[in-house]
């Protein structure tokens with residue numbers, strides 16, 4: 423039988439695949455896990471989580487429901503000179519995202535900021551906020567509509583209305599935000615007048631919890647936007663008390679606080695210009711994800727490398743504690759597969775280390791690696807997986823919703839990065855790689871080029887925007903033509919994370935888009951240390 427659920431998707435879907443990877447196997451949680459105040463760092467006495475959450479809110483604040491413009495679109499990168507965005511946390515947060523280098527051609531700074539908010543909340547023990555990807559980065563500043571403490575209640579109600587939030591939402595959203603972090607003395611000297619304080623935190627716990635609410639209702643709050651010396655800047659007091667504390671009372675329940683914040687913060691990060699379409703929310707790791715297949719051709723033989731990450735629920739039998747066998751199925755044909763088709767046992771298993779999300783949700787998974795020989799003339803049309811629980815039950819078939827994982831014959835097998843011949847090079851100066859592109863066709867009439875996308879901006883301050891570099895490919899002399907293939911090579915810095923490849927053979931043009939080099943290099947077998 424075939425298992426299908428809400429948490430599967432039809433492969434290929436690079437955006438969903440990448441969003442799952444960043445959420446469940448990505449690098450963001452290293453910065454927020456444990457929610458520890460960054461004492462003795464430039465983040466003295468606040469948390470990275472607090473900075474990331476404020477950045478997301480302020481970026482979203484440019485939304486206008488009346489005409490559907492603005493929202494979480496990374497326009498904040500162009501708005502940092504405004505008083506409403508003062509605070510070194512803003513620049514530091516954007517530097518974090520730039521440094522993580524997770525931006526992809528289809529996943530920009532806005533998606534990173536939204537993902538940061540989700541990690542920030544979870545890293546400090548808050549709820550899981552379902553994540554959707556697909557935001558589009560703005561290229562210019564939006565309107566100056568971030569609320570400021572000295573504005574009156576009427577102005578705040580109107581600004582939140584423009585952002586899509588009613589008065590009750592406003593009260594709760596401010597409480598959900600101001601459970602983290604605080605007000606920095608150097609940036610707000612009229613609000614935090616005690617110069618011995620660095621960051622005056624809104625409540626006594628760094629955690630994402632409702633202490634902000636209970637301390638406010640018990641009149642023990644230290645929130646300077648409630649009890650600060652300057653009445654004009656007591657904006658939290660005006661907002662929290664605006665409905666006679668009814669909303670704040672309801673948030674005294676930890677569950678209500680958690681659920682309300684999850685809902686409002688999800689709405690906040692999904693507040694985007696009306697022309698932007700976001701993916702369906704991801705609420706758990708996909709049941710199965712595959713590594714995009716990589717190919718190699720040597721000595722007349724095609725090799726395909728892929729892997730299947732599968733959640734543990736499918737790996738244990740109810741009958742026994744035995745581990746499952748995984749096989750990769752291939753259709754009949756050629757000299758490798760008999761008429762009934764053939765299968766290939768997984769070559770090894772890798773543990774999967776989930777981020778705070780997978781851990782908090784109790785999910786575990788393993789990754790099964792496959793290395794299969796495929797017919798060099800008929801090639802491979804599709805593949806699928808079977809999980810055998812070794813207990814007499816029918817195998818679980820993972821076949822991409824029935825269609826199998828289909829390999830487009832043309833152009834992907836006419837032009838590809840040869841995973842076995844490519845090398846990852848470590849040198850004294852820089853890391854690099856050499857790609858051996860295989861292009862089907864006559865060497866004399868073939869030419870190839872590629873564009874490397876680099877997510878990392880070398881700018882010192884925002885805006886941080888990715889760069890693309892065109893690289894010419896040379897005919898490779900050490901890899902002479904073989905089996906009709908011509909080999910091209912380029913030496914490129916590893917900071918390029920995605921490649922667009924083009925090859926021309928006579929009048930025919932082949933292209934491969936968004937080849938994920940950062941993932942592929944881990945499969946390149948040759949590592950060369952050059953001095």
Ligand code: HEM
Pocket residue numbers: 468469471472473475476479508509510511569570571572578595596598599600602603604605606607609610621657661
């Ligand atoms: C009327 C609405 C609001 C006003 C006037 C306001 C004002 C402020 C101010 C002045 C700071 C100090 C910033 C610094 O010193 O770096 C701050 C911090 C913060 N705000 Fe708000 N805020 C509002 C709403 C929100 C909302 C809706 C959220 C998120 C849902 C939010 C999240 C945060 C966070 C997490 C911090 C701590 C930043 C850190 O510790 O680095 N705020 N807010």
